[in-house]
Amino acid sequence: MSFFTRKISRRTVMQALIALPALSLVRKLPVADPEAIVEVNGWILKRGDLT
Amino acid sequence: MIFDSYEAFRAVNFTAKVCILGSGPAGTTIARKLGAAGIPVVVLEAGSREFSDDSQDFYRGVTVGDPYFDLDITRLRFMGGSSNHWAGWCRVLDSQDFEPKAWAPDTGWPISRADIEPYLPEVHEILELPDFRPDVLVSDDIRWVQLIKSSAVRFGEKFADELDRSRNVAVVLDTYATELAGDGKRVTGAKLWSNGKDPGSFTADYFVVCTGGLENSRLLLWSNQRSNGGVVPNAAALGTYWMEHPTFEGGNAILADYSEFEVDATNEAFFSPTLAAMERLEIMNFGIRLIETPYPGIKSIIADLACTVPEMAEWVSHQLSQNLRCAAQLYVTWEQAPLASNRILLSKTDVDHAGVPRIELHWKKSELERRTLLEGLRLFGTTFVQKDLGRVRIANWLTNGGDYPTNEELAGHHHMGGTRMGTDMTKSVVDANSKVHGMDNLYVGGSSVFCTSGECNPTTTIAALACRLGDHLGKVIGA
Numbered sequence: 001m002s003f004f005t006r007k008i009s010r011r012t013v014m015q016a017l018i019a020l021p022a023l024s025l026v027r028k029l030p031v032a033d034p035e036a037i038v039e040v041n042g043w044i045l046k047r048g049d050l051t
Numbered sequence: 052m053i054f055d056s057y058e059a060f061r062a063v064n065f066t067a068k069v070c071i072l073g074s075g076p077a078g079t080t081i082a083r084k085l086g087a088a089g090i091p092v093v094v095l096e097a098g099s100r101e102f103s104d105d106s107q108d109f110y111r112g113v114t115v116g117d118p119y120f121d122l123d124i125t126r127l128r129f130m131g132g133s134s135n136h137w138a139g140w141c142r143v144l145d146s147q148d149f150e151p152k153a154w155a156p157d158t159g160w161p162i163s164r165a166d167i168e169p170y171l172p173e174v175h176e177i178l179e180l181p182d183f184r185p186d187v188l189v190s191d192d193i194r195w196v197q198l199i200k201s202s203a204v205r206f207g208e209k210f211a212d213e214l215d216r217s218r219n220v221a222v223v224l225d226t227y228a229t230e231l232a233g234d235g236k237r238v239t240g241a242k243l244w245s246n247g248k249d250p251g252s253f254t255a256d257y258f259v260v261c262t263g264g265l266e267n268s269r270l271l272l273w274s275n276q277r278s279n280g281g282v283v284p285n286a287a288a289l290g291t292y293w294m295e296h297p298t299f300e301g302g303n304a305i306l307a308d309y310s311e312f313e314v315d316a317t318n319e320a321f322f323s324p325t326l327a328a329m330e331r332l333e334i335m336n337f338g339i340r341l342i343e344t345p346y347p348g349i350k351s352i353i354a355d356l357a358c359t360v361p362e363m364a365e366w367v368s369h370q371l372s373q374n375l376r377c378a379a380q381l382y383v384t385w386e387q388a389p390l391a392s393n394r395i396l397l398s399k400t401d402v403d404h405a406g407v408p409r410i411e412l413h414w415k416k417s418e419l420e421r422r423t424l425l426e427g428l429r430l431f432g433t434t435f436v437q438k439d440l441g442r443v444r445i446a447n448w449l450t451n452g453g454d455y456p457t458n459e460e461l462a463g464h465h466h467m468g469g470t471r472m473g474t475d476m477t478k479s480v481v482d483a484n485s486k487v488h489g490m491d492n493l494y495v496g497g498s499s500v501f502c503t504s505g506e507c508n509p510t511t512t513i514a515a516l517a518c519r520l521g522d523h524l525g526k527v528i529g530a
Contacts, residue, residue, distance in 0.1 A: 037433050041359045042302065042445040044432025049363050049442070 053215045055099065057226040057245040065221050067093035068528060070241060070255035072228045072270070075132025076510055077496035077517040078261035079206040080177065083213070084521025086220035090528055093255065094220065095241070097227035097262070098129030100207070109227070109403045110266075112410030116393075118457055119295075119414055125464045126263055130224060131207025133263060133464070139203025140508040141180055142196070143171065143515060145336070147326040148386070148505035154333035155419065157292065157389045160502045161474050161483040170518035177514055178204050187312065190434040192328035195312040196321050196338070198507065226250075229405045231258060231274040231493070233281035238493045244405040257524065261496035261517075264466025268293070268395040268499060269410050271470060271480075271487075276397070284489040285476040290395040292471050292478075294387040294504040296463035297416055299456060301383040301428050301449060303352050304341060305367050306441040318343040323506055328430055334423040337385035338506035339431050344378040352378055355444065363442070381443065383427060384463060386504050388419045391478075395469050416455070425449050465509050467501040485520045496520055 034048030054060040069085055071078045074096040085092045098106040106129055112122035119125075127135045144164065151159025175182070180199055187195040214222050228241040232252070240252040260267050268290040274282040275289065283289050314320045322339040329336065344352075356364040387393070393415065397408035425445070432443030448456060473479025476488045481500050487493040496517050498509045505512075 037436055039429070039432075039445075039450075041355070042447060042450045043356065043359050044429060044436055044443045044445070045360060045363075046436050049360050 052217065052220070053211065053222045053224065055224050057223055057243060057250050060093075060221060060223040060226075061250070063221075065091065065093070067091050067221065067255045069093070069257045069259060069524065070095065070253060071259045071261055071496075072241070073097075073132060073261035073263065073266075073497075074130050074207060074222060075261060075263060075497070076134050076206050076513050077520075078132070078259070079210055079214075080514055080517035081259055081261065081496055081521040081524070082220050082222075083210065084518060085525060085528075086217050088525040088529070089219060090525060092220050093253070094214075094222045095226045095228050095243070095253070096130050096222060096224050098127075099224050100130050102127065102129050102135070109405070109407075111401075111403070112265075112398065112412060113401075114412045114414055116413055116415035117455070118461060119412065120461065120464065122265065122410055122412065126265060126466065129207070130211070130222070131205050134204060134206040134510070136464075137203050137205075137510060138508075139201040141178055141199040141201050141511040142183070142507035143167070143174075144505040144507060144512045145323075147329070148336060148503055152329070152335075154330075155335060155388050157391070157478060158503050161472055161479075166483075167512070167515040167519055170515045170522070173518045174511060174514045178511065180511075186323075188325070189311050189322065189440075190438060192325055192430050193434040194323050194325055196323045198321050198338075200315065200317065227405060228253070228262075228270070229273075229407050230270070230277050231260075231282050233274070233278050233490065233493070235281045235284045235489070237491050238282060247404070257492045257494070257528065259494045259496055259520070259524070260470075264293075264469065264498045265395060265410055265412070267495055267497060268469035269397065269407070271495075272395070272397050273407055282490070282493065283480060283487055285480075287477045288391070288471065288473075289480050290469050291391040291393070292389045292468040292502075293393045293395055293412070293414065294389060294465075294467040294501065295414070296384045296465045296504060296506065296508075297387065297420065297455075298382060298384045298460045298463055299424070300380060300446060300459060301339075301424060302381045302432075302443060302445040303344070304379045304381055304432075304435065304441050304443045305352065305356070306343075306379055308438075308440050311438060311440055314341070314343055322431060324427065324430060332426050332430065334426050335386040335388055335420060336506040337383055337423055337427040339427070340382040340384065342380045342382065344380055352444065356442075381428065381431070382460075383424055384506055385420055385423050385427065386506050388417050389468065389471075389503055390415075390417060393468075463508065465498070465504070467498040467504045467509060470495045470499040471502045472500045473502060484523050485516070494520060494524065
């Protein structure tokens, strides 16, 4: 067994892995503002124009 | 009185108090003002009543730097001067154009717009203009401005009868003042060239040089060289800070809403930045000319839009079926940063038929102007998005950092600077009254006195400055 698995139980590792998706959900992700001005191929647009 | 030659003029006994060189908008306006005030004036016009290739040949020259028009094409040398090919577009420089800009060196005039406003009613009469409507703020950054497309007064045609009847104004055609002589305090005479001969010199108490935005510098540079600095004693800036209004197609627009502005009779509308936007972006003034595109012309724009934003292209197609006026070309004209390196020099190798060195024009657009063009279009495009007026596309050559196109208009045929107005004698040639620094009797009229160019066509401001100079001279001479 590696040093890592000797110090932490398998159960703890599994719980941590299971919790990862949940953590990403609560993390604050930037929300694209549809009114923001963007320049694409020379066009001056609203970000909302692209969706 | 109009004389077709200097010989005919010499046969009458007419003593002039003021000699005006050039019969374009500035020269004619000043002559009319002085004549109306009872002051005898001679106007020496190098050309005749009509266009001729022989006369134009005196205007040939070369340009060093950016591509520019042939110098014998971009101006006219006959009675009425370059008003003979003027398009007639009118607008006065904005108040902000007269103010110094911290981000653009050597800007600012020694006078303000308020100094020429009292003359605008006269200008409206001369140019046959209705009142200007006030600018309309489309956003905090962009103004919808008005350019009046007038009937384009040809000064030679319009005022020929009046000048011919005048007892105080003598217009002498085919009479080219090749140089002024001076002693460092006063101009003492003008050397002439008429009908291929040297008929001697002409003297008057006052001289006003109104030969055009290129020729004023040429005449004064040559005169000063011949008189060892006796005509422009403070000549450091003579010929420098020359400016034009570069003009290029900068992009397209698709229009959705006309509620914030309307197009004129030729389906055009004009937009300029606010001073706050210029300050924030540290750019020069500019004018966007929006020209509604005929229906077939917009297919390529929609095709391009479909590659970028397919859904929006569908929306545009839908709009198109309901409203054929929904696309536009965007032409941009901008104010050049005043640069001493943009200047008129005398050719060392080439002279005209009278022996006067031809012009060597050094002219190059600057990086600040390139930024003005690009950021100006972005500003305009952003206003269009925020106000939901439509969408703007900036031309590829601009976004890709490409060269200026060489198959377009290039500029406005607006020749400004070279004898600019100012208080600093190292950076200007004339004072706030258009009098040459250090000289008692020499004045300059026309757009060569412009310190900055603004973004609008110069003729209206030229006429206002000419009215002001005519008034000033009338007071000086009458005192």
